[in-house]
Amino acid sequence: MSLTAKELLTKKGVKMTSQRLVITEYLMQTLEHPTADEILAGVAEMLPVPLSRATVYNTLNTLVDAGVIREVLTEPGRTRYDANTFEHHHFVDVKSGKIIDIPQEMLPDIEKALGDKFKVHSYTVTFYGDLEDDKK
Amino acid sequence: MSLTAKELLTKKGVKMTSQRLVITEYLMQTLEHPTADEILAGVAEMLPVPLSRATVYNTLNTLVDAGVIREVLTEPGRTRYDANTFEHHHFVDVKSGKIIDIPQEMLPDIEKALGDKFKVHSYTVTFYGDLEDDKK
């Protein structure tokens, strides 16, 4: 049983606003990894008031800082956002650009591989390749 | 015995120009992972002619496409460049921002972990954490 957006914001100590709520809900209901502009286009109509670009970026940064969502860097120049906060990694299908979540359990544990000299807080693995047809 | 920049460009089939040569040499002699602007600042004085921003970006894209250098994405919004073409990964010291190369041999092999459904062409691992003092 997973948390609702509302419960998640409460749990993470983020003050609720309708803008934060719809953006969080939008990210929670998609498996895509949308950009700020895609999020703006996707949620603007859910609100009774105009939604500005600055608010989208402010909100995304607030949510990232609070640990509600994550930034995903797979290509130069465009930050993508992800409401999947389980430890996971990404596979980029180079033909379609589709980004697929790879649960951490699918990979061997590399958390400790670097030894004592590096205190690893987090790590991300990004795979690039072809997604075979039957998986699409 | 490693290749010179000149030999590398020849081997990779990139037509030689003085701009390509100094940019390649600049990247080969540093362990940093500089941005385009840092590269522009670092090489401009090596050339007898003015160097334009467009040439830096054109050259970097040409070198990436030819496999002479790699793009490194560790933070939103800024592409970094790397002349280390051995298979390797990166550790970002979150305090200093320093980016350190991690040879692939330091990690367990995750090339095959995804199974048949994903044909992995390449992958990158980025670690974020603290570099312990005695390693600095």
Add this chain to the structure above:
DNA sequence: TCTGTATTTAGACTAAATCTAGAATGAGTA
């Protein structure tokens, strides 16, 4: 040398992200 193609240049342009200053919101309190 001549000629065509690739490269470089300066500066305009585009797009991602941030900043600013004022307006709106809204929780806490009288």
Add this chain to the structure above:
DNA sequence: TACTCATTCTAGATTTAGTCTAAATACAGA
């Protein structure tokens, strides 16, 4: 309820990374 004050949101300006354009230059091959 009405007031206060901090926070958030807004529109638009600004900054910055990166691309594009058109003209000048370099340079390889005939």
